[in-house]
Amino acid sequence: MLTLYDHPLSPYAQKVRIALREKGQAFQTPLPGGLGAGGAAGDFAAANPRLEVPTLIDGDVRIFDSTIILEYIEDKWPSPPLLPASPAERARVRMIEEVMDTHYEAINWAMGEISWFRRATGALAETLTARAGEQTQGFLAWLERQLGDAAWFNGASFGWGDLCVVPFVAASAAMGFRAPEGGKVAAWLGRALARPSVAESVGEARNFNRDTSGVAEAVASGAFKREYRDHRLEWMIKSGGLEVVLKGLEADNIRFTPDFR
Numbered sequence: 001m002l003t004l005y006d007h008p009l010s011p012y013a014q015k016v017r018i019a020l021r022e023k024g025q026a027f028q029t030p031l032p033g034g035l036g037a038g039g040a041a042g043d044f045a046a047a048n049p050r051l052e053v054p055t056l057i058d059g060d061v062r063i064f065d066s067t068i069i070l071e072y073i074e075d076k077w078p079s080p081p082l083l084p085a086s087p088a089e090r091a092r093v094r095m096i097e098e099v100m101d102t103h104y105e106a107i108n109w110a111m112g113e114i115s116w117f118r119r120a121t122g123a124l125a126e127t128l129t130a131r132a133g134e135q136t137q138g139f140l141a142w143l144e145r146q147l148g149d150a151a152w153f154n155g156a157s158f159g160w161g162d163l164c165v166v167p168f169v170a171a172s173a174a175m176g177f178r179a180p181e182g183g184k185v186a187a188w189l190g191r192a193l194a195r196p197s198v199a200e201s202v203g204e205a206r207n208f209n210r211d212t213s214g215v216a217e218a219v220a221s222g223a224f225k226r227e228y229r230d231h232r233l234e235w236m237i238k239s240g241g242l243e244v245v246l247k248g249l250e251a252d253n254i255r256f257t258p259d260f261r
């Protein structure tokens, strides 16, 4: 059976869970120890030097990065196809995925840093949350235009273009940043969540015991070193949270992509 190292709350891992379910492939999902704290080790660390989920193990094959895992799944199990047929449509879907994985995800992640890990409180938390809300609405408006009159981001049927959007939009809705009611994205989200592969994967995230008691203390004590990589770091700085980064560096409770060994 396939092994998918993941975490139910990871939107990147959810992309892969949805794809494997659409393809009818069984998989097990061990949670790597030390994830999020900077202490991942063992087989998982050997398979992914970035120490990130998702990581797929298929026999001797080890793959990291959700997009590359999706490509592998599509290549290995082409039926049913998840990508649209034409080069232009495939490129359109891949651009949507790129935006969701980078700019959009950084906003959701930052909200976790503020509300769960309490990196900012008071006026700073309010400023960062307000920026996140405005930015999310900007991306949702862009998504509304991407959808146009189609039922799915993938085109006529559900596919890659949808599974790469739904984990991120569902997560921001759960934080209170919803697509405008009566709009196309809100209606699309309802349709997507009704699909078994999506309902199961998003349901696993919602049902995950997110006991956040003690996590802010774990950060404060340095036991948790959160990864401020690429777009996440940019978000914090450009949205007014430079002091969050500076304090994290001083307290040694943030880190960046690990050096390869």
Ligand SMILES: N[C@@H](CCC(=O)N[C@@H](CS)C(=O)NCC(=O)O)C(=O)O
Pocket (backbone or CB within 6 Å): 009, 010, 011, 012, 034, 035, 036, 037, 038, 051, 052, 053, 054, 064, 065, 066, 067, 101, 226, 227
């Ligand atoms: N580009 C990667 C990003 C994966 C990623 O950032 N995963 C996060 C969880 S959402 C992670 O595993 N972080 C490791 C950590 O925080 O220790 C992908 O698409 O798979």
